[in-house]
Amino acid sequence: xxxxxxxxxxxxxxxxxxxxxxxxxxxxxxxxxxxxxxxxxxxxxxxxxxxxxxxxxxxxxxxxxxxxxxxxxxxxxxxxxxxxxxxxxxxxxxxxxxxxxxxxxxxxxxxxxxxxxxxxxxxxxxxxxxxxxxxxxxxxxxxxxxxxxxxxxxxxxxxxxxxxxxxxxxxxxxxxxxxxxxxxxxxxxxxxxxxxxxxxxxxxxxxxxxxxxxxxxxxxxxxxxxxxxxxxxxxxxxxxxxxxxxxxxxxxxxxxxxxxxxxxxxxxxxxxxxxxxxxxxxxxxxxxxxxxxxxxxxxxxxxxxxxxxxxxxxxxxxxxxxxxxxxxxxxxxxxxxxxxxxxxxxxxxxxxxxxxxxxxxxxxxxxxxxxxxxxxxxxxxxxxxxxxxxxxxxxxxxxxxxxxxxxxxxxxxxxxxxxxxxxxxxxxxxxxxxxxxxxxxxxxxxxxxxxxxxxxxxxxxxxxxxxxxxxxxxxxxxxxxxxxxxxxxxxxxxxxxxxxxxxxxxxxxxxxxxxxxxxxxxxxxxxxxxxxxxxxxxxxxxxxxxxxxxxxxxxxxxxxxxxxxxxxxxxxxxxxxxxxxxxxxxxxxxxxxxxxxxxxxxxxxxxxxxxxxxxxxxxxxxxxxxxxxxxxxxxxxxxxxxxxxxxxxxxxxxxxxxxxxxxxxxxxxxxxxxxxxxxxxxxxxxxxxxxxxxxxxxxxxxxxxxxxxxxxxxxxxxxxxxxxxxxxxxxxxxxxxxxxxxxxx
RNA sequence: GGGCGGUUAGCUCAGUUGGUAGAGCAUUCGAUUUACACUCGAAAUGUCACAGGUUCGAGCCCUGUACCGCCCACCA
Numbered sequence: 001x002x003x004x005x006x007x008x009x010x011x012x013x014x015x016x017x018x019x020x021x022x023x024x025x026x027x028x029x030x031x032x033x034x035x036x037x038x039x040x041x042x043x044x045x046x047x048x049x050x051x052x053x054x055x056x057x058x059x060x061x062x063x064x065x066x067x068x069x070x071x072x073x074x075x076x077x078x079x080x081x082x083x084x085x086x087x088x089x090x091x092x093x094x095x096x097x098x099x100x101x102x103x104x105x106x107x108x109x110x111x112x113x114x115x116x117x118x119x120x121x122x123x124x125x126x127x128x129x130x131x132x133x134x135x136x137x138x139x140x141x142x143x144x145x146x147x148x149x150x151x152x153x154x155x156x157x158x159x160x161x162x163x164x165x166x167x168x169x170x171x172x173x174x175x176x177x178x179x180x181x182x183x184x185x186x187x188x189x190x191x192x193x194x195x196x197x198x199x200x201x202x203x204x205x206x207x208x209x210x211x212x213x214x215x216x217x218x219x220x221x222x223x224x225x226x227x228x229x230x231x232x233x234x235x236x237x238x239x240x241x242x243x244x245x246x247x248x249x250x251x252x253x254x255x256x257x258x259x260x261x262x263x264x265x266x267x268x269x270x271x272x273x274x275x276x277x278x279x280x281x282x283x284x285x286x287x288x289x290x291x292x293x294x295x296x297x298x299x300x301x302x303x304x305x306x307x308x309x310x311x312x313x314x315x316x317x318x319x320x321x322x323x324x325x326x327x328x329x330x331x332x333x334x335x336x337x338x339x340x341x342x343x344x345x346x347x348x349x350x351x352x353x354x355x356x357x358x359x360x361x362x363x364x365x366x367x368x369x370x371x372x373x374x375x376x377x378x379x380x381x382x383x384x385x386x387x388x389x390x391x392x393x394x395x396x397x398x399x400x401x402x403x404x405x406x407x408x409x410x411x412x413x414x415x416x417x418x419x420x421x422x423x424x425x426x427x428x429x430x431x432x433x434x435x436x437x438x439x440x441x442x443x444x445x446x447x448x449x450x451x452x453x454x455x456x457x458x459x460x461x462x463x464x465x466x467x468x469x470x471x472x473x474x475x476x477x478x479x480x481x482x483x484x485x486x487x488x489x490x491x492x493x494x495x496x497x498x499x500x501x502x503x504x505x506x507x508x509x510x511x512x513x514x515x516x517x518x519x520x521x522x523x524x525x526x527x528x529x530x531x532x533x534x535x536x537x538x539x540x541x542x543x544x545x546x547x548x549x550x551x552x553x554x555x556x557x558x559x560x561x562x563x564x565x566x567x568x569x570x571x572x573x574x575x576x577x578x579x580x581x582x583x584x585x586x587x588x589x590x591x592x593x594x595x596x597x598x599x600x601x602x603x604x605x606x607x608x609x610x611x612x613x614x615x616x617x618x619x620x621x622x623x624x625x626x627x628x629x630x631x632x633x634x635x636x637x638x639x640x641x642x643x644x645x646x647x648x649x650x651x652x653x654x655x656x657x658x659x660x661x662x663x664x665x666x667x668x669x670x671x672x673x674x675x676x677x678x679x680x681x682x683x684x685x686x687x688x689x690x691x692x693x694x695x696x697x698x699x700x701x702x703x704x705x706x707x708x709x710x711x712x713x714x715x716x717x718x719x720x721x722x723x724x725x726x727x728x729x730x731x732x733x734x735x736x737x738x739x740x741x742x743x744x745x
Numbered sequence: 746g747g748g749c750g751g752u753u754a755g756c757u758c759a760g761u762u763g764g765u766a767g768a769g770c771a772u773u774c775g776a777u778u779u780a781c782a783c784u785c786g787a788a789a790u791g792u793c794a795c796a797g798g799u800u801c802g803a804g805c806c807c808u809g810u811a812c813c814g815c816c817c818a819c820c821a
Contacts, residue, residue, distance in 0.1 A: 013783065206818085225821065238821090275820055283821045292819040352820085366819090409749065416748075416817070500816095568758055568769080573750085574815095576757055580770060587783040598780035647761090655759075655768080667785080674779060 007717045010600065014593035016557025016586070019713045024146060026712065032740050033151040035088045043740045044088050051087035052489035053079060054473050055152060056497045056505070057094035057160065061102050061137045064144035066531035066539065066565070066577060067498060069549035072148040073562040074528055074650060075496050079151055080705035081645050082493075084743040090489050092476045093145070093152035095138055097161045099433040099465040100359045104195065106130050106432075123431050130432050134161075144550060149558050149708045151739065156485075158476040160468050161434070168475035169434045169468045170449045172516055177447040179380050181390070181515070182426070184438075184445065186370050188294040189425050190355065193312045194362025197429040198371055200464055201422060202503050205358035213350035214334065215279075217342050219257030219266060222280040226352060228333045229326045232260055232317050233305045234284035238296060241270040243281045260337060261319040271296050289366050308365060372427040372436060372461070374511075383518030393514045394418050394507060403510065405525040406648055407572040410502060417503045426464045433462030469505055470512035473521035495522040498530060499572055526648050529574035531565065552582050559707035560585035566706060567654045588658065589710045592703065595666050596714040599696045602677055602689050624684065627691035630669060634660070634698040638744045641702050650706075657702045665695060698744045712738045 031037035038044040053075050058068055075091060083089040106129055107118055118126045138159070145152070158165055176182045190199045211226045221237055237255070239246045249255075251270040256263060266284075273296050274283060287297035287304040297304050307317055312326050321329045337343050355364040376390045386393070395418050397403050398411055405411045427436060439446045439456040446452045471479070473495070477486040491513070495506060506525055513521035532538060533545040540546070552561045563585040569575040623631065637660045644653035669692070676688045704711040715738035 010780080013781075223821075227821090273819090273821095278820050285821080290819070290821080292821080295819085353818090355819090413749070413816070420817080570759080573758090578757080578770090581757080583783085584769065587781095590783045591781065594781035594784090596780085601779070644761095649761080651759080652761080659768080666781085670780075671785090677779065 007600065009717055010593070010597035014590045014710055014713075016559065016589065016709065017554060020147075020149075020553075020558055020709045023709045023712045024149070026716070026737065027151060027739060030737055030739070032083070032737065033091070033153045034155050035090050035153070038083070038740060039088070044083075044086060048086055048088045050090070050488050050493075051079075051082040052090040052092070052492045053494050053496060054092045054476055054492055055094055056495075056501075057096040057158075057469075057472070058141050058145070059098040059101065060095040060134050060141065060159065061098065061105060062141055064141060064148075064549055066547055066549055068145070069148055069561060070528055070531050070565040070569070070575065071496065071498070072145060072150045073565050074526070075494075076148070076150050076562075076708070077566070077650055077705040078494060078496070078645070080708060080739065081642075081743065083151070083739070084701065084704070084741060085745075086742070088488070090156070090485075091150075091152045092156050092158065093142075093150075093154055094158040094472070094476055095141060095160070096469065097134070097159070097432070097465065099428070099462065100195065100197070100361075100430055102130060102134065103430050103432040104360055106133050109133075118431065126431055147550065147553055147558060148562065151708075156476070160465075160472075164478070165468065165471075165475050166434060167449075168471050168479055169463065170437045171480045172471055172512065173437050173463070173467075174447055174449060175516060176374065179515075180378065181375055181380055182372060182447075183375060184370060184372050186368055187373065187423070187425075188288075188291050188366050189369050189371055190357075190364045191310065191367040191369065192357040192361040193310060193365050195357065195359075195430070196310065197361075198369065198425050198427065199357050199359070199361065199364065200425055200466070202466075203358050204355045204364060206353040207356050208351060209354045210349050210351050213347040214337075214343060215345040215347075216337060217344050218259070218282075218284055219255050221282040222344060223282055223284050224279045226350060227330075228337065229314065229318075229321075229330045230286045230289050230307055231284065231333075232314075232319070232321075233288070233307050234259075234286060235264055235266050236269050236285050236297075236300075236302055237266050237282055238269045238271050238274050238285055239282045240272060240274040240276045243274070243276045245281060258340070258342070260333065260340075260342075267302075269296065269300055269302070271299065288368055291366055294366070294368070304368065306368070308367075310367065312365065371425050372438070373423040373425055375423055376421050377423070380515070382515060385518075390511055390515065391418055391421055394510050397510045397514060397520050402520045403522060403525060405506075405527070407527065410499060410525075410527055410572065414502060414507065417507060424464075426467050427459075427461040428464055429461055431462065433465060434468055435459070436461050436463055466504055466508050470508035471516070473509055473513060474517060479517070490517070491520050492522045494524045494526055496526045496528065499527040500530065502527065524648075527572050529569065529572055531575050531577055533577065547577055547579060547582075552579070556582045556586035557589055557709065559589045559709045563588065563654060563658075563706060566650050567658065569651050571648055571651075588662065589707060591662055591666060592699075592707070592710055593714065595661070595670065595699075596696060596717070598670055599692045600717075602673070603693060622687070623691055624687040627687045630691050631694050631698075633664075634695045635744065638698055638702055642743070642745045645705075654706050657699070657706070661699050661703065665699060669695065700738060701741055701744050704738050704741075708739065715741070 027033065032043070035044060039046050055075065056071060079089055079091045110116055110121070110129065121129070173182065190201065190204055192199050213224055213226050214228055215222055215224050218237065225231060239249070249268045251268060253268040255266050255268065257266055273292060274281060285293035285296055286307065287293045287302060288306045289308060294304070305317060306315055308326055309315055314321050314324050314326060314329055316322055321333060334343070356362065357364060374390070379387055379389050381387045382393065395415060398405060398414060405414060436459040437447060437449050438459040439448065439452050440459065441456045446456065451458065473492050474486060474490050477483060477490055479486055495509070497505065509521040513519060533547065537545060549561055560582050564577060564582040565575060637656060640656050641653045644650070644656065673688050673692060676684050679685065700711045700715060
């Protein structure tokens, strides 16, 4: 008996760079990433359960890095698995404007090439430049995203600054304002003197710094500071009420003393904020430039006076130092105090944390400013009738398990964040972003989407980028319109993202969704780890240890790149990635390819692949007992893989199928088959060939979510697509593309 | 200062309700035409950080210690 030939493509090793673009085109043409198409073609039942993920939108102006690649791989696995299982499956793509980052990038570029600042250009011109930059660079990230094999529904693409999302942001602001959740007030905020804008608490990064720590004689007290330049206005001495060292001083008592610019009268304040164990236990306060001092001042209704302006220049109160920049003034002030004999001691090398703007900004200077805030401690009524504060609601969402965070340990971190949450400052003084729908006329303020009249001026500020991001799960689905998409796909099934943005984003989406829709934005939060280099270091340009996903895709294929990010990556744990790892999985792709070749070369024994799944129904060929056992084994693997995916253990799922395919199917089952095919027993040959076909199919399906390209490429070469054994959910038999074939469980 | 995670083979890591220590990569030796050299087979390597405790039995549970990493925090 002559062996039938496998299709000729199998005579060469699998070439990912050759086949992947072809598969991408097949998928794109099919439209199967769009659930509406799947329903139309009878692949998905119209009343099937929905499964949806909204892609955390990458920065429009960025390029794809391994973190994105990991995110795309994980989400695509979940999506492809559920699509194959028959769910009405939607994965919504989008990009983010990343306001501050984008604006400062464009500003920097302009300054480099033209020596012009944004003020030279003006607001309109800068916006034009930014739009042009965004337009140019967004195709880059979109194309790179596609190369990973991400089965996103591009017909639903959203951009945070597009018309619909913009409208959603305006609507959200107005509704929250009307509900009394958004207010405008003078409060102490984080001011970035470099970027000239406020920054939210979460965007602050503490950087360790070494500075001299000065001890001053402040009347009878010893006070310390690293910032002498803020001390001009200090006229209150604060100490703990229980501090026995200062028992003789009474709250409110006045003391005359000599200070930087002459004699002043200081007032004693007893407050528990003073730490008895730190230094002398006594401190002076600068309420206008320190959050804690501001709070003390408010508690005791003390005077609050600004010392430093928005650019870091000393004000009138500094006397002879007025007009100086704080950096330059500091040594001069120290010198003067020293000359007056007011310095008692200097500790060089005092290590402390300095607040900086994590978005490439400067050192934060707390300032009192009139800004827009979201009140997190104010009780309001939610759409579902509940009345509570935002904080309480955010806690409840997770506490009640409406939203489950995985790995579970992150729930604690989430609670901790909420408990320490203060009112959220949402206005920014940068130009690129969503405008605040507030209108001013003299002292009057009106909040509305449209201008109230010709003589009203719009608030020049823009919104914190996370305000719009908070709406993302539902603004992408059409909110505020009550669209079919919104009803079908919200709350979304899973929010999958890196653990580093749990606070920035996840918590804010819960806030926005519960308030504006009365429901959580997602049922599950799955947090993946960070991708690091082979030695566990962060990937960075300066270390030169960046592994570029696109390079890996070119060299080893997207399938290999995906697997390298999945296998061995336990939920929430960082992944250490090396090129060797990616290479190893390329070998695996080729292995699968050759398994298919071997099976196809022997298919003549069973009268073509179509036999396999039909055999039971038609009764044409009876599998031998031993072969039935082998098929059952593959089916058990399918069960194990499914169970692991269901609990987000993609690493274990991938590991299971990997080892079954290589160590069991290829190494043992195929090897054992060789003598059978050489043998004289025709029934045994036929039965074995049929079993191998069956196992191959199961394997391809199980592998497909993890390595969609090579499996789809093999599927395409199957001489005859296997017909489906049953039609639960789909009318067209097993599909033309593996992407929508029925999951084998 | 508070919290979280980690410590298992040379390297990177699994080990899911406690039951004789595992994988990949790397190393060494060997093989080869009914798939695959992007292959196959075999070998070697471990006081599971340390010290106690619970248990018939602990990598796993409890207590403590050490080191590494991360997050949070307004010590002036």
